[in-house]
Amino acid sequence: MAQERTLPPITIGGEDYVDSIADVLTAAFGKDAFSRAINQEKHKPWNEEEHNTTENRRPGFREMVKEDQEAGALLVEAGGYGFVGVW
Secondary structure (H helix, E strand, O other), X not given: OOOOOOOOOEEEEOHHHHHHHHHHHHHHHXXXXXXXXXXXXXXXXXXXXXXXXXXXXXXXHHHHHHHHXXXXXXXXXXXXXXXXXXX
């Protein structure tokens, strides 16, 4: 017999979720090749120590989430921001 599992609470928010979702995305994807390339385009000339920091990566993720939210996207989180989605 399959074990019954309880799903974490799932909530959908608006502008009040932008910062928290940007934080999660920054932590998860801030150092991947694609986001690093975008960050390099914004900071020329590139200085690895100065520009490849959380402080410099987060604004780009926040801007993206905010623009999507303003365009009508749903901001979703589950399990206390253990999962986030922007639809």
